[in-house]
Amino acid sequence: MEKAEAAYSSKWVTAKKQVTAYDLVDGNPLAVGTLLPKQFYEVLKEDSSYYYISFGNGTAFVKKSPAVLLASKVQKQPPAKAASNTNVTVITNSEAVVYDRIDKKKKGIAIIKGNIRYPVVRKSGDWYMINFAGQMGYVHKNKVKEDLGIPVLMYHHMVEKPEETPFVNNSMVIKVEEFEKQMDYLKQNGWRTILLEELENYLNHNQNLPGKVAVVTFDDNYLSTQKYAYPILKRNNQKAVVFVIGGKVKAYSQPWDPMTLQYMGHKEISETEGVLNFQHHTHGMHLRERDTQIPYLVSKTAAEIEADLVKGREYIGRAMKDPSSIQYLAYPWGQYAPHTIEGAKAAGIRMAFTTETGNVKFGDDLYTLKRQGISPNHTLDDFINKIEGTY
Numbered sequence: 506m507e508k509a510e511a512a513y514s515s516k517w518v519t520a521k522k523q524v525t526a527y528d529l530v531d532g533n534p535l536a537v538g539t540l541l542p543k544q545f546y547e548v549l550k551e552d553s554s555y556y557y558i559s560f561g562n563g564t565a566f567v568k569k570s571p572a573v574l575l576a577s578k579v580q581k582q583p584p585a586k587a588a589s590n591t592n593v594t595v596i597t598n599s600e601a602v603v604y605d606r607i608d609k610k611k612k613g614i615a616i617i618k619g620n621i622r623y624p625v626v627r628k629s630g631d632w633y634m635i636n637f638a639g640q641m642g643y644v645h646k647n648k649v650k651e652d653l654g655i656p657v658l659m660y661h662h663m664v665e666k667p668e669e670t671p672f673v674n675n676s677m678v679i680k681v682e683e684f685e686k687q688m689d690y691l692k693q694n695g696w697r698t699i700l701l702e703e704l705e706n707y708l709n710h711n712q713n714l715p716g717k718v719a720v721v722t723f724d725d726n727y728l729s730t731q732k733y734a735y736p737i738l739k740r741n742n743q744k745a746v747v748f749v750i751g752g753k754v755k756a757y758s759q760p761w762d763p764m765t766l767q768y769m770g771h772k773e774i775s776e777t778e779g780v781l782n783f784q785h786h787t788h789g790m791h792l793r794e795r796d797t798q799i800p801y802l803v804s805k806t807a808a809e810i811e812a813d814l815v816k817g818r819e820y821i822g823r824a825m826k827d828p829s830s831i832q833y834l835a836y837p838w839g840q841y842a843p844h845t846i847e848g849a850k851a852a853g854i855r856m857a858f859t860t861e862t863g864n865v866k867f868g869d870d871l872y873t874l875k876r877q878g879i880s881p882n883h884t885l886d887d888f889i890n891k892i893e894g895t896y
Contacts, residue, residue, distance in 0.1 A: 516548040517576040517639075518556055524572050526558065526565040526615075528713045531697065537565050537713065539600075539616040540638075545576055546615075547639025558638040561623045561713045562594075590624035592868035594652040595633060596716035597621045601648035605640075607632045614642055620695070620716040622652055624867070653894025654864025655704065657720040659876040660684070662727045663734065664763045667881065671764060676880045681733045683881070687888050688737050691719060696892065698743040700782050701833045705856050708871060719892055721745035722858070722876065724786060724835055728758045728767040731777050739780045747781050748835035748858075749774075751788035751817035754824075771824035778825060784833040785854065788817030791837040800840045810848030818852070833857070846872045864894045 526538040538560060540546060550557045555566040556573065567573055599619040604611040607629070615637055617623060623644075626634040632643040661677035663684050664670055672678035691698065696717040704720055706712035721738070723730045726749040738745055750768070757770035774783055790801035790813050802810060814834070822828020832855045836845070839860025849857055849872065856871045863875035877891040890896040 516551075516556075517545050518548055518567075518573050519543065519545050519576045521572045521574065524567050524570075526560065526567050528560065528563065528565045530713070530715060531699065531703075535715070537561070537618050537621055539618075540567060540573075541613055541615055544612075544614045545640075549639075559636060560638065561621065562590075562707060562710055563713045565713070588626050590626055590636060590710075592866070593625040593628075594622050594867060595625055595644075595649035596652050597623065597644075597649050599648070601644050603635065603637050603642035603644055605642065607643050611643070614640070617644070622714050622716055623649070624710075652716070652866075654866040655707075655714070655718055655720065656864050656892040656894065657704075657722060657858065657874065657876040658891070659858075659860065659878045660721070660723045660734070661725055662766065663729050665733075666763075669763075676882070679879065679881045684734060685737050686885055687879070688721075688741055688743060690885065690888065691892070692741040692743065698738075698745065700744055701746055701784065701856060702830075704865065705833075705871070708856075708865070708867065708869070710867075722835065723747045725750055725791075726753065726769050726783075726786070728761055728769055728773065730781070731758075731769055731773045732761055735777050735780055743780075745781055746833070747783050748786035749783050749817075749821050750786045750791045751820045752791075754821060774821070774824040783821060783825060783831065784835070785814060785817055785821070785831055786835050787837060788813045788820060800836075800838055802836055802845045803840055803842045807844040807848035807851065810845060811851040814849060814852035814854060836860075841873070862896075 520540040520542050522542055524540040525536050526540060527534040528537045546558050548556045549559055549564060555568055557564045557566050597617050597619050601617045602613045603615045603617060605614050623635055631646050635642050635644060663679050663681050664672060665681050667673050667678050667680060696719055697715060698721050699718050703712060707714050723745060726747055730747055753768040755770045757772035759767045792801045793799060794804050818828060818831045822831060832853060834849055834854045834857040836857060836859055856874060858874045858876055860878060861875045865874050887896060
């Protein structure tokens with residue numbers, strides 16, 4: 506089933522009984538809602554097997570069956586259509602009934618499953634007004650919580666015993682066992698790890714996402730990511746993004762040595778692709794001016810930055826199945842200027858990340874996105890607060 510094959514429609518359907526609505530998350534169908542009997546839903550498009558309805562930040566699909574009927578007449582007056590969504594979103598605590606109104610005569614028109622992010626039109630007293638399948642609906646505030654954003658976690662390097670290495674007091678080097686505890690926490694508590702294409706689609710209002718999603722990122726492309734993080738992520742069926750300094754990449758890495766830094770090479774990138782997704786950390790601009798210490802991404806021109814990023818994509822991409830997928834950037838040291846963004850856009854970069862602390866929300870500038878840095882000083886409780894947006 507491919508959404509792209511669906512033809513656009515202007516129909517309405519009604520359900521004879523409760524019918525489950527799905528969306529694709531990480532390529533797999535996820536139950537996101539339920540259509541209720543004798544209610545009406547606008548069809549945006551259809552293919553040979555499914556009807557597609559507006560749902561949340563994108564669409565949901567219901568299987569064509571005798572339980573779903575085309576409605577020639579919706580009713581004397583079509584259901585009231587809601588206004589445009591705002592950048593406010595909520596997450597359902599559990600199954601939440603969507604009502605057609607908020608007085609004593611209210612009727613349920615649908616159900617939204619638990620742990621679903623949903624955009625809001627506005628709040629009215631104890632109720633949130635939302636759009637559902639072409640009409641206006643209301644969800645009670647007790648059924649949802651405020652969405653505090655999507656965490657993009659930032660890691661750098663890890664070793665088993667930092668205290669026995671020169672990295673003992675380095676705030677960007679964590680213990681392997683701490684990283685493992687954090688990833689296990691995500692797995693055991695229902696958190697999905699997503700890649701940046703999904704985050705971009707969500708921020709551009711083209712995709713739904715569950716409430717518990719996080720992006721795991723590593724800056725600099727250190728060999729420790731392959732040696733330690735890769736097996737943990739693979740075991741947990743998780744994914745992560747690696748921001749690569751192109752100029753540090755050789756044919757293969759140097760031998761592992763916990764006392765120094767090594768970088769993954771083309772060989773290691775090729776071997777780990779699938780669990781790890783490789784993106785840009787510049788080719789030769791992870792540097793500062795010698796006299797002023799100003800980062801190259803600030804001191805160089807937009808044209809120079811563009812050329813560097815294009816070169817890096819071509820070079821890093823030699824080890825990848827699809828070099829054109831390198832479309833996202835992490836600014837070295839998180840520093841940038843307006844012309845940095847100009848050069849990045851010209852090079853085909855579609856989102857860029859800083860080191861400023863915070864979660865990612867609707868309305869954020871796609872070229873100044875925040876992350877949640879993880880250091881050896883952060884406890885597991887700190888980690889939990891970071892992913893939940895309360896740190």
